[in-house]
Amino acid sequence: MSLCCIIVEDLQVAANYLIKCCEKSNLVEVKGHFTNVPDALSFVNEHTVDLIFLDVEMPGPSGFELLDQMAFLPKIILTTSKKEYAYDAYEYKVTDFLKKPFSYERFLEAVQKAQSATEFPATGAVASDHIYIKSEGKLIRLANESILYIESMGDYVKFVTADKKYITHNTIKNLEDRVDKATFLKVHRSYIINLHKIEDMRENCLFIQGVEIPVSKAYKSMVISRLNIL
């Protein structure tokens, strides 16, 4: 899974070099480049990102002040020309610390660290009766019982509840193993549904609150086996 990132860096040369590294790697998609903390903060409050390449010294607030103001921290890779910030980097638990300028190999090493940390989150990130999702710049707690279904949108997924939809950067494939299997079931490559919310099921689809959800042939028998059919 490629990571979506932003670059917060006021030195254009360094930002351009980072963009080239990201493009070359095919591991990171750059969603934006910001030259100051307030602009970056506005973006992360509205969008979900997996990773921030963050300079420390910029005009106005520093990179660390951005971290202080964020409700939820994605993976952070600090990019700075001062190794004196290494201690602060450790305190903020950043994923890696790149001293500018850095080689492409060193960049790859840092990205792979971020990727591993994203794919294998700390134990306890998912509880049995609820799930936390990153959306709208914060962590949102969704009770399993409130989720009707989860729909794929390419590199994003949509969590649909009775009164709201939440879009977050993830994939059905990744979620399949992480949601509570007693409640959720994958019924199609693009859908995971809440088994307790099925209203009716027909030949190749089922309905949840009036919404038609396709059921693949490959998953149909599994769905039927999970229904309490009299």
Next chain:
Amino acid sequence: MTHPFANNTYVFNEHINVQYISELYSGDYGIIEETYSDVLAEYPSLLENIDTSFATRNLDGLKRAVHKIKPLFGFTGLTAIQSQCLDFERACEADPSFDSILPLFSILHESFVRAQAIIAEEKARLSIFNSR
């Protein structure tokens, strides 16, 4: 004198740290040329910040402006000037008075002017090399 493109390899200006730049870009001359071009585009504004801070005797601003331009010398392999910048920053911290750093700044500023010319010349030569 060795021909600049002898044996199909590029021969850098003598002031450029070839080993450093080879490791940084893994011999990708396309990226090196693009980066030199980016450096040249950003260089004047960063140098202007330095000159403005100097003209207004703003030592803290001068230190920050030198810190800001420093990575450009890393990106272009001018590692000796990168070290000069670091020495200047340390001198500012050790003795934070404007007059005491004047001799060091004078030498550093000469290096900045010389570096701009080297980078421009290198960018032009890289452009020819890459378009062969």
